[in-house]
Amino acid sequence: xxxxxxxxxxxxxxxxxxxxxxxxxxxxxxxxxxxxxxxxxxxxxxxxxxxxxxxxxxxxxxxxxxxxxxxxxxxxxxxxxxxxxxxxxxxx
Amino acid sequence: xxxxxxxxxxxxxxxxxxxxxxxxxxxxxxxxxxxxxxxxxxxxxxxxxxxxxxxxxxxxxxxxxxxxxxxxxxxxxxxxxxxxxxxxxxxxxxxxxxxxxxxxxxxxxxxxxxxxxxxxxxxxxxxxxxxxxxxxxxxxxxxxxxxxxxxxxxxxxxxxxxxxxxxxxxxxxxxxxxxxxxxxxxxxxxxxxxxxxxxxxxxxxxxxx
Numbered sequence: 037x038x039x040x041x042x043x044x045x046x047x048x049x050x051x052x053x054x055x056x057x058x059x060x061x062x063x064x065x066x067x068x069x070x071x072x073x074x075x076x077x078x079x080x081x082x083x084x085x086x087x088x089x090x091x092x093x094x095x096x097x098x099x100x101x102x103x104x105x106x107x108x109x110x111x112x113x114x115x116x117x118x119x120x121x122x123x124x125x126x127x128x
Numbered sequence: 129x130x131x132x133x134x135x136x137x138x139x140x141x142x143x144x145x146x147x148x149x150x151x152x153x154x155x156x157x158x159x160x161x162x163x164x165x166x167x168x169x170x171x172x173x174x175x176x177x178x179x180x181x182x183x184x185x186x187x188x189x190x191x192x193x194x195x196x197x198x199x200x201x202x203x204x205x206x207x208x209x210x211x212x213x214x215x216x217x218x219x220x221x222x223x224x225x226x227x228x229x230x231x232x233x234x235x236x237x238x239x240x241x242x243x244x245x246x247x248x249x250x251x252x253x254x255x256x257x258x259x260x261x262x263x264x265x266x267x268x269x270x271x272x273x274x275x276x277x278x279x280x281x282x283x284x285x286x287x288x289x290x291x292x293x294x295x296x297x298x299x300x301x302x303x304x305x306x307x308x309x310x311x312x313x314x315x316x317x318x319x320x321x322x323x324x325x326x327x328x329x330x331x332x333x334x335x336x337x
Contacts, residue, residue, distance in 0.1 A: 044223060052216040056209060063205035066335035079331045086327045094215050095320040096222075096313075101155040107168065112328075115175045119332065122182035126189045 051093045058086050076123045080116050087112050158222075159314030167321045170284070174325050177280070178332055181273045188269060193337050195270035198261075203254050204334040207247050208326060214243035215323040218292075218316045225299065228306035234299040237292055237312075240319065244289040251282050274333055281325060288322045291315045 062082055065075060091108040092098040098105070157164050185192040221236035258275070265272045295315045298304065304312055 041223070041227065045220065048216060048219045048223070052212065055212045055216075059205060059208045059212060062208075062331050062335055063201060066201045066205075066331075071337045076336050079336050083328055083331050087324055090212075090215065090320060090324045090327060094219050094323070095317055096158045099155070100157055104157055111171055111175065115178055115328070118179045119182040122179070122186045123336065125183075126186040 048093070051089060055086055055089060058082050073124065073127055077120065080120055084112050084116055157317075159310055159312075159317045163314045163317055167317060170321060171325070174277075174280070174329075177273070177277055178328060181277065181332065184269050184273065191268055192270045195268060195274075196334070196337060198263075199274070199334050200254060200257075201334050203250050204330050207250050208330045210243050210247045210250070211323045211326050214240040214247070215320050217243065218319050222309070222312055222316050225304050225309040225312050226306060230299050230302050230304055233304065233312065234296050237296045237299065241289055241292045241296060244285055244292065247285055248282070248289070251278065251285075255279075255282075277329055277333060281322070281329060284322050284325070288315075288319045291318055 062079060065079060088109060092105065095108075097108060217236045217240040221233045221240065224230075224236060225233040255275075255278075258271070263271050263275075265275045292315060295304075295312055298311065
């Protein structure tokens with residue numbers, strides 16, 4: 037097996053492990069019953085990292101034009117931002 | 129067992145040249161462009177629902193928080209891990225076909241397909257528990273969003289499994305090669321979208337409060 041193939045497989049495995057750890061972190065925050073602004077923002081930040089990792093490294097968008105990566109990032113910033121805004125409104 | 133593996137392609141330069149020869153340029157989206165129109169449309173539809181959920185919750189925080197506690201976070205988390213792992217299998221399947229390993233690709237995609245089955249099974253158990261408890265979409269606003277969002281996503285998982293099944297059959301018959309694998313990338317992109325959407329849905333509906 038070529039070195040480049042081994043490296044590519046190892047890299048995707050590391051990405052999978054990162055997603056696994058971030059999912060367990062999200063679950064742990066939920067199980068701990070932590071709520072409030074800081075918890076909400078932390079959970080959204082974790083979700084943004086996960087979604088962008090999937091878009092860039094699993095969907096393969098990191099090799100595409102900036103436009104496509106921008107759409108995926110912009111999507112999360114708009115949707116995630118509006119979700120954060122709605123939760124902030126609820127906290128008042 | 130008869131295999132359909134073609135001569136492996138070993139250098140990224142050759143791979144890049146082949147992509148160009150198949151009408152693909154550096155920087156293009158993977159797979160068929162048409163699937164991306166569909167993916168962006170689906171993301172928009174889910175995005176509207178996610179935001180609508182958040183603003184509906186803002187109007188009735190207590191109801192949403194109490195109802196959210198009736199959901200199984202464990203099922204949601206396991207399903208997230210299942211989808212992430214299936215996406216990883218799909219990545220490996222695409223990597224295999226890019227090097228001409230058709231049978232290996234079929235094996236990885238079969239793994240992803242089976243994990244899709246695990247997701248569907250867990251979701252069915254979850255839906256069944258809710259219906260047994262007399263919960264429907266008209267019970268309250270939270271359950272209306274919970275059931276519609278998760279069922280809408282559930283249907284996408286089923287659609288993704290059908291797409292994966294078609295690709296697996298074709299791959300097993302040697303229908304893809306290192307030079308011609310746009311179909312695999314197209315199906316993979318759809319499957320990753322299903323994963324991408326669940327990654328947002330899970331914390332939003334099951335965790336954040």
